[in-house]
Amino acid sequence: MFRCSQIIKHFNHSNNKHAILANLTPKNYHYQTEIYTNKFEAFDEKLSEKLKNTNQSRNNQSNLYRFINAYRQHGYRIAKLDPLNQQNNNNKLSELDPATYGLERDSTTYPIQDLIHASDSGKLTIDEVENYLKTIYSDKISIEFEFITCPEEKLWIEQKFEEHLSRPIETQTRLDILDLLMKSQAFDHFLAEKFPSFKRYSLEGGESAMAFYHSIFSGLAKNDIEQLIMGIAHRGRLNLVTCMLNLDPVLLFAKIKGRSEYSADVTATGDISHHFPCSTDLTFDGKKIHVSLLQNPSHLEAVDPLVLGKARAKQMSSKDCLYSDDPKNISKKIASFLIHGDAAFAGQGIVSETFQLSKLPSYSVGGTIHLITNNQLGFTLPSNLGRSGHFNSDLAKGFDCPIIHVNGDDPELAYRAGQFAVEYRNKFGKDVLVDMVCFRKYGHNELDDPSFTNPLMYKTINSRETVPNMYKKILLDENLADSGSVELEVKNFESMLAEALSKVEKNNYKFEPRNTYLNGQWSDMRLSSNNERSTWNTGCSLDLLRFVGVKSVSLPDDFSVHPTVERAHVHKRLERIRDGKKIDWSTAEALAIGSLISQGYNVRISGQDVGRGTFSHRHAMLVDQKNNKTFIPLNNLDQNQKSFFEICNSFLSEEAVMGFDYGFSLDSPNNLVIWEAQFGDFFNGAQIIIDTYISSGETKWLYQSGLVLLLPHGFDGAGPEHSSCRIERFLQMSSSKEDKVDSDDINYFIANPTTPANYFHLLRRQMMMPFRKPLIVASPKNLLRLPECVSTLEEMCENKSFRPVIDDEKIDGKDSIKRVIFVFGKHFYALDNERTKRGLKDVALIRIEELSPFPAHEIRNVMQQYKNAKEFVWSQEEHRNMGAWSFVSPRFENILGIKLKYSGREAHNTIAGIGELHAKEAQYVINRPFEKF
Ligand SMILES: Cc1ncc(C[n+]2csc(CCOP(=O)(O)OP(=O)(O)O)c2C)c(N)n1
Ligand SMILES: [Mg+2]
Structure with missing residues (x-):
């Protein structure tokens, strides 16, 4: 195995100017089984002891206990829960009849200590026990908990629940409750009277x-x-925010009257009053x-x-x-x-x-x-x-x-x-x-x-x-x-509400919305500009890249790594880092993540099987073959490491997990949060989160998020549902303009990078910009191991940036170019191969790596060099009604004056599942852009 010292100079962290932002202990990330012990342990010795005594009493009075337990198990079924009394409660459940347990309703008294938790623990008749149980478990309140598996927990529940009901509520609390109820009612009446048509x-x-x-x-x-x-x-949201969470009713009334919740200099289009965020002490x-x-x-x-x-x-x-x-x-x-x-x-x-x-x-x-x-x-x-x-x-x-x-x-x-x-x-x-x-x-x-x-x-x-x-x-x-x-x-x-309303109704009243965004930990961020497109220096020093690269595959001496992983992942990466070239996709990703961590940002990646990676390419979390323990090399960059890489192998959900990660991303601009789909197609399980939050959240609420969605995409014969991340749907929801040059003020970025270096810059850009935007990445599958899809460390060095457009790097004389083919994503490599095969010298291949915002300036700058080009082709492997065609076509025409010719699959409703058909189509989309139009 290569050793770090052979390859790099040690990167000195103390020289790192970036603040250390989070303060976590690395152990949280090393061994999942060791840290995440969120299970009830019988660590409450008193409870365990109590359970022993209780079991004794239960055994001594087993029939009585069965009867009591029946109430704990079934009492809720006959409880008087409905204020409208519509329930057809059968008050005579046989499970709740003492006779079922061989108990007589007579004057015999039973010791009830430990069996029920009444304050008076003397002896009771069956009728008295029943009355007690009815009050606790079958009156206007009840509890279901018999399905809980931990006996100590169950004992705690029954004890606390029974105690709670006998505990008096302080007078002041009762008065507070009355006050809240009366306010809530008055609030509803006020709105009903003043805004009768408001829902x-x-x-x-x-x-x-x-x-x-x-x-x-x-x-x-x-x-x-x-x-x-x-x-x-x-339901009742306005009551909650106005009566309890101190939302200024002026804001609410102004909003109901159609005013904006934001100041005039902000381009957000807002939301209805029932959706406002609100926070208070x-x-x-x-x-x-x-x-x-x-x-x-x-x-x-x-x-x-x-x-x-x-x-x-x-x-x-x-x-x-x-x-x-x-x-x-x-x-x-x-x-x-x-x-x-x-x-x-x-x-x-x-x-x-x-x-x-x-x-x-x-x-x-x-x-x-x-x-x-x-x-x-x-x-x-x-x-x-x-x-x-x-x-x-x-x-x-x-x-x-x-x-x-x-x-x-x-x-x-x-x-x-x-x-x-x-x-x-x-x-x-x-x-x-x-x-x-x-x-x-x-x-x-x-x-x-x-x-x-x-x-x-x-x-x-x-x-x-x-x-x-x-x-x-x-x-x-x-x-x-x-x-x-x-x-x-x-x-x-009511007077307070009336005063707020009269303020809003005054003719000369100037409503000043509160500034509710970019506060607290977001105060270093700003809104994106709507009159500029910025470029950020997202490169790193060679020392840092090498340091992170080596560390990303450095394992403890006693760690037993899987031999294939050692050969194909660890050794290969060390070679690449040593040589500074042939940097592949997963190495570039590790470099981006590791460098961000070393700069004080936390990184979280979440999704199905993200630790290894769906395509066995990431290996960011390795498993010791001797004992199953996991190890995350990037959490061991430095002994004093303060920021970490949280790798979250999710359960098989898209919607809740993506929603969770979006919520996570809202908290701090200093956490890079990545959600990865197993295959891009499966994002649509989370479509609600994308539509209502990711693509529109900033526009509605001015809440920024730098969430990254990695959506493996590409037509490779894997069938209707393992081929496409439906980039067309993201493009359709982009706020990019069809007839104007886009600025930074866009709802989200949409990219399809074709080089590891460009992917590296894209990820790092998420944290380097002084504002946050979600990033949608059509990420690769077969490019992960394609020999041509590699970069050099040099391309990731300082003063380098993400390139939204990559000009043709293979042609000599640009004057000889007659046809320019534009391409988005991995299809580029197939076209490049085909051009070589055909020996064509008059065709240029230009990669558009990001579509939202549409890189009009960059395309124009590139195109100025192709003075003799006469034909402009958009080549995609997707069907005509899919992919980027309907997005790019009007933009090329309206903004750049370039009329594109289409090359790609014809419009269809799904993707071929028959191997031969796929192969025929794949051949067609590779040949077509080089043929006569
Ligand atoms: C996903 C979704 N489907 C449908 C609706 C339309 N809708 C709004 S409220 C509502 C009924 C909600 O009933 P419930 O959850 O019991 O709340 P309640 O209004 O009774 O408080 C429906 C169907 C919606 N808002 N969201
Ligand atoms: Mg309801």
Whole structure:
């Protein structure tokens, strides 16, 4: 094996001017099995001890225990959860009949110590035991947890749940809950009166959610959680942000009246008010918590994985949770919270994908709290027709996640459910779900008439009292509140809203939107310019390249590397680095990533099998053949390394994983986040994330993301679904102009680099620019090992940049060129070969390496040299209605005055799966551009 010292001078890190940005310990990345221990261990000795005693009591009273356990298992099925009383609950489940367990309803008393967790642990009759169990498990609140596998955890749950219900709620908390409920109601009434045609997706009927939020925010704050990242869809979102998260109602009212949420100098086109991001500091008992509500699109539940991704990025920067030095530290500082609709929870696949992320090493955030605001309808669909299980929450059962059901008519129970959820999440670092059954006072929005479709339900709803008024009555009856002060609070709140509205309505009022973007860790970034196209020096010193290159394949002495990997990967790379030439794709990638890490940026790559690489080319994470342990060479650049390469072999999901990684990328401009598709075709499983966030996020919310999508692309006979990353779809969604020269102000970059060096610069550019843009890369498959597809180290050195256009490097006299062929991607190599075979001297091949923004200047500069060229051909291997043709054709014509001729497959709807047909087409697209038009 080559040794580093034979090849390079040691690169001196202390000379590196770039700040060290993150502060992680390398051990987090070395051995996944060693670090990511996010499982409940019976480390709570008290619990294990308690379980022993409990088992003893259970054995002594086994029939009684079976009866008690039946309530814990089935009690929720007869609980009084529906405020509208529509359920056909069979109150006589045989499982809950004491006779089933051979128990008589007589005056015999039983010792109940350890069996139930009542404060009075004396002896009870069966009727008394039953009453107790009914109150806990079958009244207006219940819990499902019997599917949980860890006995200590189950014991903890039953104990805490039973204790929680007997714990009194402080008077001040009850008054706070009342205040929130009354405000929420007043807010809805205010909007209804002032903006009668505005769809507000009111919380009316589900106001107890406010009590739940209060318990989550205050409970987390009191448990020293510093930040909460959360997501919610439309229902009650405005109530939450205005009544609890300090959103200035002036912004909301100005927005409803059609004003922009941004200042005039910004080109963003904004979003509807129900999608605004919002963040604020809240304080409870002197403890502060920063709450960030993420921006969401209309696509229900799409925000879910983003919340987790952003929370994880924050955990990384604050060494929290799985990034902590203490493996038993289950998220002490950063928490996540998702609020779902009942129909969306049951229906949207991304919910299940998000749950699936919850315990995976590279995606876990140490437990998310979930709430379903279960108003028993999805638009017009009754919830029992929107699911195949018994409850809308059933999905969570498969994830070992306790489910608390609560009747939304009781805000205090909602509050208690929240308290329990916080305690559970803090104890076990696992997801927990609360299903709050409530109702929806109006139609899906307030302009809908719900009685068209659900007349009986709405008869009940229209004849009942509101939840805030019911709760007010309880506190008034208990003399805890007096109606005068409740009225006054509501009046004050309404006056505050009225004042905000009158400001917006004044003729001379100049609405000054808040600057909500590029703050905090983004403050060194700027918006991209709309009148320039910038080029960045993305090269590195030769010393750094060699250092990183060698380190990228340096393994511990006792590491047993697979012989093929050693020969084809390690030795080959060392040779390439030594010679400074024939740098292949994976080496260029390692150099880009390693150099960024050495400059203080963290890099995260996520996707299916990314450690090895789908095509066995990356080997960024190697496995010791003796013991299965993994090793990531780029996390061992230096003993004092502070930034790292997080390699995340994802589960088989595109949508949630891409959403997670996009969320991760939103947190800091100093993390390069890469999502790689197994094959480019599979990105469409994540189409919602691409449409609603990646391609449009900055334009809607001015939130930048430097997320990179690597989408292996290329027609190589692999069939209809392993050939194309459908670059045409990305191009269609690009904001590039058809009749103007593009600037940096583009929604995302789209590139198809053909040289390792260009790929190197492209990746590095993501971090070197003073703004962030998503980057879509049609990445290679067969170029990974194509002998001609290599670069020199020289091409990656300082003062070199990404080349959006690569001029023909093989021709001598440009004057002799008659035909210029433009090509995008790996098809270039096939054409180059063919031209050589044909011995043509009058044809130039020009590579367009990036299409969005369209490199008009660069093409013009190149074309000025081909004075005698008469024919201009666009050659692609894709079908005419695919690939880049319909994107490039008008731009060449309108901006450059070049009328292109088309060469490529004819329009079609799919890609050939028959080998012979593919071969014929492949031959055709190689020959055609050299023939007569
Ligand atoms: C992916 C998606 N499909 C359809 C819609 C249209 N839509 C908006 S709200 C809604 C019903 C949602 O019901 P639920 O999740 O129970 O929330 P609720 O409105 O009842 O609070 C539908 C179908 C949407 N916004 N997103
Ligand atoms: Mg609903």
